[in-house]
Amino acid sequence: MISPKYHREIPQRYRLEAGKCKACSNISFPPRLVCPECGKNEFETVRLNGEGKLLTYTIIRVASDKFFGKTPFAVGIVELKDGVKLTTQIADVDFDKIKIGIKVKLVFRKIQDEGKSGLHCYGYKAVLV
Amino acid sequence: MVGIVGYGSYLPRYRIKVENIAKEWGSDPEVIKRGLQLFEKTVPGLDEDTITISVEAARNALKRAGINPQDIGAVYIGSESHPYAVKPSATILIDALGIGPHVHVASYEFACKAGTEAMYVAYSLVKAGEMKYAMGIGADTSQGAPGDALEYSASAGGAAFIMGSENVVAEILFTNSYTSDTPDFWRREHEFYPRHAARFTGEPAYFKHLVSAGKALLEKSKMKPSDFKYCVFHMPNGKFPQMAAKQLGFAKEQMEVGWIVPWMGNTYSGSSPTGLAAILDVASPGDLIFMVSFGSGAGSDGFVYRVTDKIKDVQNKAPKLRDQLDKDKIYLDYGQYAKYRGKIILNE
Known part of the structure; x- marks a missing residue:
């Protein structure tokens, strides 16, 4: 992740900012230029609730080089109370306790490092409630 | 009267017991437990550092204060484990919490009292009338050399305090x-x-x-x-x-x-x-x-x-310290602990 791209994504990664369509109220996360539901292009910025449930998950045992030493870890699709679905790591978890439908909340964690001397990149991960 | 209007704490879930550390270095855990009165300590997760701990503690402080983050005029984080040597930790925190950008931030260092320095300056700025609210945070992922006495104590956690003059707790x-x-x-x-x-x-x-x-x-x-x-x-x-x-x-x-x-x-x-x-x-x-x-x-x-009498209104609005300390612990052995704390030399 290079610095300008990381910087552009801060509102979503840090604050869960989404775009709510002014015409049909559909929420897009990350925000879009055109609403995928009604095709209109006017949005208001809203912050997602951060609480939801786990729709599905998998355990990553062989990861890319950037996640060396972090395996095994869980990745899942979470549906937030706002209806938004997002893909995220599930942190601090005993794999035996993960279940589809279980309640989760999003917390602020380090996502990755850009090598030994690069940026620390932060964002959201899910933990079981 | 100026004081604390909201406070919050955060502890990681990981722990290591004194026995696991003592075993690796050929020490008697009973001597450590008796001499230092330490039994176990918190350990940060692989994805936790002073910034993530500060953000979670500050979020809990905001829940208790119930104020608009935009009214906070200063954020100071005291730590001796700031993730960056050059780049203030609180720049990341303010963007995560929706504070600023019209806000003064700084990273403080003074070994183990950097947190109360941050609290003192935050309090003083509000008392001087410079701003409505200011936040002081003390957080660390403490370092202790392998085999050193500090390895039994150096742990991770933090607390955040929002200073103000209305609805003081x-x-x-x-x-x-x-x-x-x-x-x-x-x-x-x-x-x-x-x-x-x-x-x-x-x-x-x-x-x-x-x-x-x-x-x-x-x-x-x-x-x-x-x-x-x-x-x-x-x-x-x-x-x-x-x-x-x-x-x-x-x-x-x-x-x-x-x-x-x-x-x-x-x-x-x-x-x-x-x-x-x-x-x-x-x-x-x-x-x-x-x-x-x-x-x-x-x-x-x-x-x-x-x-003050406001305290009872806020105590249950965020997780309590003792609950975080006593519940949902995940114990590590020394090998896992060494990996979590970056004590293992890896190839580039």
Whole structure:
């Protein structure tokens, strides 16, 4: 992740900012230029609730080089109370306790490092409630 | 009256027991437990650092304060484990919490008292009328060299305090600081672990500064130890704060609630602030709290707080310190701990 791209994504990664369509109220996360539901292009910025449930998950045992030493870890699709679905790591978890439908909340964690001397990149991960 | 309008704490879920560390270095865990009065300590997750701990503690403080983050005029994070040597930790925190960009931020360092420095400056700015609210945070993922006595205590956690003058939950009545050039503990630039002067960290450093600051604070406030419901001091191990309390004239019952070190370890800049959070979690209106931090190098900051009737409205609005300390723990063995703390040399 290079610095300008990381910087552009801060509102979503840090604050869960989404775009709510002014015409049909559909929420897009990350925000879009055109609403995928009604095709209109006017949005208001809203912050997602951060609480939801786990729709599905998998355990990553062989990861890319950037996640060396972090395996095994869980990745899942979470549906937030706002209806938004997002893909995220599930942190601090005993794999035996993960279940589809279980309640989760999003917390602020380090996502990755850009090598030994690069940026620390932060964002959201899910933990079981 | 200016004081705390919201507070929050955060501890990682990971733990390592004294037995697991002692076993690797051929030490007797019973001697450590008896001598240092430490049983286990918190360990940060692979994805946790001073910034993530500060953000979670600050979010809990905002939940209790119930204020608009945009009204916060300053955010200071005190730590000796800021993830960047050059880039302030609080820049990330303010963007995560929706504070600013019209806000003053800084990273503070003063060994284990950087957190109370941040609290003191935040309090002073509000008292001076410069801003409506200011936040001071003490947080650390403390470093201790493998095999060193510090490895049994250096832990992770933090607490955040929002200072203001409306809806105050704990008024700050008096403060006092005591500082001198006492080289008891240090870490040179580019060094991974701190060095310390063993027993020299006791009498000439910890006790001299903490007790001197405490005595002056009692004189300044014209109060006596028996006036206070609670006291909390910097907790490098289980034993030192008990001895300091005795020297200042406080009883064991007054420090029990904030004495979280035996099961948490020393969260360095977060030590006395997390102890204060544990006290505020259970305090009642009218209670007086006596707090003195200590940072090697060396110095101490003292505070006298008076809890207001607003406290009961906020205590249950965010997780309590003792609940985080006692529940949902994940225990690591020494190999996992070494990996989590980056103590294993890896290829690039």
